[in-house]
Amino acid sequence: MSATTATTAPDVVAQRVAEQVLDGHVRSATRLITQSQDGDPLARRVMSLLYPHCGRARLIGITGPPGAGKSTLVAGMIGELRKRGLTVGVIAVDPSSPFSGGAVLGDRDRMTGFSSDGEVFIRSMASRGAIGGLCAVANDAVDVMDAMGKDVVLIETVGVGQSEVEIAQIANTVVLTLVPGYGDELQAMKAGIMEAADIIVVNKADSPGANGAVAELQNMGYFQAVPQGEEMWQVPVVKMSALRNEGFDELEAQILRQSEFAEKTGWKAARQRRRRVHQFAEVVTDGVRRDFMGVMQEGGGFNGLLDRIEALQVDPYAAAQGISRRLRTLTKDL
Amino acid sequence: MSGKPVKVLLAKKKIDVHGRASKLIARELRDAGMEVVYFRFGTVDEIVNAALQEDVDVIAVSIMTSGHLHLAENLVPALKAKGMNDVMVIFGGIIPDVDFEPLRKMGVHRAFPAGLPGSVVVDYINANVGKVGL
Ligand SMILES: Nc1nc2c(ncn2[C@@H]2O[C@H](COP(=O)(O)OP(=O)(O)O)[C@@H](O)[C@H]2O)c(=O)[nH]1
Ligand SMILES: [Mg+2]
Numbered sequence: 001m002s003a004t005t006a007t008t009a010p011d012v013v014a015q016r017v018a019e020q021v022l023d024g025h026v027r028s029a030t031r032l033i034t035q036s037q038d039g040d041p042l043a044r045r046v047m048s049l050l051y052p053h054c055g056r057a058r059l060i061g062i063t064g065p066p067g068a069g070k071s072t073l074v075a076g077m078i079g080e081l082r083k084r085g086l087t088v089g090v091i092a093v094d095p096s097s098p099f100s101g102g103a104v105l106g107d108r109d110r111m112t113g114f115s116s117d118g119e120v121f122i123r124s125m126a127s128r129g130a131i132g133g134l135c136a137v138a139n140d141a142v143d144v145m146d147a148m149g150k151d152v153v154l155i156e157t158v159g160v161g162q163s164e165v166e167i168a169q170i171a172n173t174v175v176l177t178l179v180p181g182y183g184d185e186l187q188a189m190k191a192g193i194m195e196a197a198d199i200i201v202v203n204k205a206d207s208p209g210a211n212g213a214v215a216e217l218q219n220m221g222y223f224q225a226v227p228q229g230e231e232m233w234q235v236p237v238v239k240m241s242a243l244r245n246e247g248f249d250e251l252e253a254q255i256l257r258q259s260e261f262a263e264k265t266g267w268k269a270a271r272q273r274r275r276r277v278h279q280f281a282e283v284v285t286d287g288v289r290r291d292f293m294g295v296m297q298e299g300g301g302f303n304g305l306l307d308r309i310e311a312l313q314v315d316p317y318a319a320a321q322g323i324s325r326r327l328r329t330l331t332k333d334l
Numbered sequence: 335m336s337g338k339p340v341k342v343l344l345a346k347k348k349i350d351v352h353g354r355a356s357k358l359i360a361r362e363l364r365d366a367g368m369e370v371v372y373f374r375f376g377t378v379d380e381i382v383n384a385a386l387q388e389d390v391d392v393i394a395v396s397i398m399t400s401g402h403l404h405l406a407e408n409l410v411p412a413l414k415a416k417g418m419n420d421v422m423v424i425f426g427g428i429i430p431d432v433d434f435e436p437l438r439k440m441g442v443h444r445a446f447p448a449g450l451p452g453s454v455v456v457d458y459i460n461a462n463v464g465k466v467g468l
Contacts, residue, residue, distance in 0.1 A: 026386060026387060027386060027389075027416070027417065030386070030387055030388065030389040031389055033389070034341075034389045038338045096369075097364060097365070099365075100364060100365045100366065100367045101339060101367045102339065102363065102364035102365060102366060102367045102368045102369060102370070103339075103364055103369045103370065104360050104361065104364050104370050104372055105369060105370060105371045105372065106372045108371055108372075108373050108384060108388070109372055109373050109374055112373075112374070112375075112376075112380065115377070115379055115380040115383040115384070116379060116383075121387055122387055122388075123387055123388060123389075124371050124388055126339065126369045128339075
């Protein structure tokens with residue numbers, strides 16, 4: 001790992017892949033995202049090399065119930081951003097089937113019209129159902145696009161589960177997309193979804209009930225607390241029709257306003273820190289968990305501890321305490 | 335490769351009104367554990383670009399009208415030009431038997447007639463993914 005040891009072949013490969021990604025090479029970047037999702041060790045080496053180059057892209061999360069028009073909205077945003085000469089990456093996450101593990105990824109189908117534009121990179125991903133794991137993979141995918149030099153990375157997730165909400169929170173700005181008559185859908189979604197929203201879009205304003213929905217959401221008055229300081233961010237409600245290309249100016253204005261506010265108040269920095277701390281904690285706990293399971297699978301048995309648990313001589317909680325204590329001592333010395 | 339889901343680009347011609355067959359096959363591939371990017375295309379470049387960006391193992395083109403020979407003739411060289419030599423290309427839909435051999439010669443790994451049970455396609459993909467090249 002250290003620079004002083006002789007360079008090994010995997011390091012050479014990792015170095016080459018990292019350079020290609022930094023050069024904006026789509027094939028290398030998309031492969032890297034696949035390898036990260038598949039848990040390929042090479043991906044970890046490359047990600048380490050890319051890490052210092054991250055943090056430049058503006059990250060915008062688009063979440064909301066299925067069918068709200070998120071992908072259509074993303075397509076409209078790509079168009080607007082390209083008009084301004086900004087380069088765009090899109091990560092579109094759709095849920096995997098809990099039964100087969102497979103997935104139908106339908107977001108890309110709504111984002112056509114950019115295939116001859118080399119500055120637009122759209123990558124669909126299946127959630128693969130792993131709690132925490134999804135976030136890790138999304139973090140890597142965002143970092144890859146960031147390191148490639150994309151000015152803006154749009155992250156589309158369905159706002160149905162905890163991990164999707166967490167992914168949305170990777171972003172600098174979270175846009176919650178609802179439609180008129182959103183009430184039932186809100187109930188079906190994770191309660192935390194409203195708390196994640198920095199901007200609420202009422203999409204499909206071309207259908208009846210949009211004005212009522214906007215007024216209702218405005219009256220509820222959602223706020224985001226900023227870590228330090230007394231100022232609160234009042235979540236704006238934007239009426240749009242992504243299909244008719246209406247409301248994008250207002251959305252852009254609100255995103256810019258939120259960005260400036262977040263920058264000025266230190267909110268942006270706090271969120272970025274939270275993202276990385278969270279990522280770090282996930283990686284550590286995931287690693288510990290895997291190591292632990294590995295020892296058990298190899299029949300390690302922890303000096304007969306497992307046998308005694310099995311024989312009902314020690315209960316799992318008491319046994320775990322001993323291990324936790326040793327872990328605590330270990331981490332304190334770090 | 336085992337354990338990692340196979341990723342398929344299911345490309346359906348935009349002007350083909352019959353979306354049912356391709357949606358059905360999308361579901362069957364999903365139920366077999368595959369990750370399917372469902373996508374309607376207008377041009378060959380759109381397929382190539384989507385396959386490249388999505389890092390798929392398989393490109394499955396659904397054709398319900400004519401034009402498959404012309405498409406294959408352009409698609410395979412375009413994929414090779416982008417260095418995608420390890421992707422599997424299959425066609426399915428209303429394709430006359432006499433065209434199977436010409437398609438194969440153009441580099442399409444396999445063509446499936448319409449109305450086949452999805453399991454035939456699934457079995458073919460599982461048996462050959464990662465082993466064929468253009
Ligand atoms: N009437 C109307 N339909 C829309 C609008 N935006 C999206 N849709 C339609 O809603 C459906 C779902 O859109 P999609 O973008 O895939 O939603 P997602 O599941 O949230 O990504 C599609 O049929 C879209 O054409 C809109 O502003 N107005
Ligand atoms: Mg979508």
